[in-house]
Amino acid sequence: MSDALLICLPDRDGPGFAQRVREHLPKADVRVWPELGDADQIAFAVTWNPPRGLFARLTGLQAVTSMGAGVDALLADPELPRHIALGRLAGPRLAADMAGFLVASILSHWRQLDQFRDNQRLERWQPWAPERSPIIGVLGTGVLGQAAARAFAALAIEVHGCNRSGRSVPGFDSIVPHKRLSELAGAVDVLINLLPLTPDTTGILNRRLFATMRPDATLVNVGRGAHLVEDDLLAALATGRPAHAILDVFRDEPLPPGHPFWQHPKIRITPHCAAITHPDEAASLAAESYRRVLGGEPPLGRVERQRGY
Numbered sequence: 001m002s003d004a005l006l007i008c009l010p011d012r013d014g015p016g017f018a019q020r021v022r023e024h025l026p027k028a029d030v031r032v033w034p035e036l037g038d039a040d041q042i043a044f045a046v047t048w049n050p051p052r053g054l055f056a057r058l059t060g061l062q063a064v065t066s067m068g069a070g071v072d073a074l075l076a077d078p079e080l081p082r083h084i085a086l087g088r089l090a091g092p093r094l095a096a097d098m099a100g101f102l103v104a105s106i107l108s109h110w111r112q113l114d115q116f117r118d119n120q121r122l123e124r125w126q127p128w129a130p131e132r133s134p135i136i137g138v139l140g141t142g143v144l145g146q147a148a149a150r151a152f153a154a155l156a157i158e159v160h161g162c163n164r165s166g167r168s169v170p171g172f173d174s175i176v177p178h179k180r181l182s183e184l185a186g187a188v189d190v191l192i193n194l195l196p197l198t199p200d201t202t203g204i205l206n207r208r209l210f211a212t213m214r215p216d217a218t219l220v221n222v223g224r225g226a227h228l229v230e231d232d233l234l235a236a237l238a239t240g241r242p243a244h245a246i247l248d249v250f251r252d253e254p255l256p257p258g259h260p261f262w263q264h265p266k267i268r269i270t271p272h273c274a275a276i277t278h279p280d281e282a283a284s285l286a287a288e289s290y291r292r293v294l295g296g297e298p299p300l301g302r303v304e305r306q307r308g309y
Contacts, residue, residue: 002040002060005290008033008047009067017279021046024287044293046089046286047074055079063293065089065286068277069144071303072197072224087299089277089285095147098194098222098275102148103155105246106190109218109268110134133157137188139181139204140195140223141169142309143301144275148192160184164307182212190218191242197224198308205229210236217242222274225251230261237266248274 005028007018018032031037033047039057047054048067055061056079065087066074074086108114110130119126136152138145141161149159149171158173162184166177176184181204185191191213195201205221205228213219219242221228233245247261248270261267289300303309 002043002062003294004029004031004037004041004043005286006031006033006036006042006045006047006058008045008050008054010049010051012048012067013279017046017283020279020283021286024284025290028290044290044299046282049073050077052077053079055081055084063087063289063299065289065299065301067282069094069275070197070224071309075303075305075308082305085293085298086303086305087289088301088303089282089289090143090301091278091281091285092147093278093281094275095143097278098144099147099151101248101270101274102192102220102222103151105268105270106134106136106192106218106220107155109244109246110189134189135187136160137162137184137191138172139191139193141172141175142194142196145169145194146171148194160188182209185209185212185217186214188217189214190220192220193223193227195223195227196309197226200308202226203229205233207232207236210241213242215241215243218244218246220246222248225249225253234260234264237264244268246270248272 007014009017014032018030022030040060042058043060043062045061045064046067047064061084063085064074067089069088069090071086071088074080134157136157136159138148138159138161141163145161146169152159153171161169161172161175162178162181163175164178166175168175193205210232230251236242245267247267249272253272255261261269285300293299
């Protein structure tokens with residue numbers, strides 16, 4: 001009978017996460033890569049950066065779920081059979097952490113809090129506050145984008161979104177389709193990228209988009225490194241459009257020594273930690289997703305392969 005659950009997290013604490021999952025599923029057969037046992041018995045897998053050849057061995061697999069919000073690596077794996085259902089573990093804690101990071105980073109920059117630190121060092125008393133709140137644009141209106149929109153809206157900050165179809169989403173002041181992205185980029189002070197990585201969105205943050213942004217605007221990339229054409233951003237910053245960038249994700253991670261982003265005065269870098277999956281939340285979600293799959297339902301956060309998210 002195919003009902004085993006596999007935890008395959010080569011660069012994380014697989015055994016520790018498996019123990020958390022067992023607390024939710026005390027009777028389940030939970031296995032930890034690379035010890036597969038009888039691989040034909042594995043029905044469900046939780047993974048991140050799975051090794052090549054894994055899925056070819058799991059002949060009884062019904063569904064696989066990403067440990068986080070991103071599924072581009074799974075979709076790019078040619079060995080993952082087309083009939084296997086895909087899901088992802090993006091819970092409310094992950095979304096709240098992303099929203100908190102965005103609010104903190106953007107408002108710190110908008111209110112120029114670094115200047116107050118410098119003034120304190122110089123014992124300089126110089127009150128200042130911006131005349132208005134920033135206007136925010138969010139590319140991607142899924143779970144993470146909606147959490148960010150709610151957080152900014154709670155501070156009476158105007159938030160506009162962009163998704164593929166332009167369909168209305170609660171929490172946003174307006175939504176435009178992808179074909180009107182340049183219109184959105186030219187209307188906001190801060191442009192946040194939270195899109196999933198697909199063939200259509202790879203390289204979407206490029207010179208054509210930057211040319212439509214306001215001269216004093218800020219670009220924030222917390223999606224995937226491949227969304228950004230790095231050379232285009234460097235050239236755009238030199239012209240002042242956009243004026244600044246906040247980057248949490250990169251094509252090569254860790255960011256290589258000597259990369260021009262490290263010392264760039266108009267770029268603020270964080271090491272892919274805007275929102276990190278919490279093991280306890282992920283274990284609870286993984287257990288629920290496993291139960292759903294064994295019950296004949298799709299996994300949590302089901303991914304539509306054709307769309308890529």
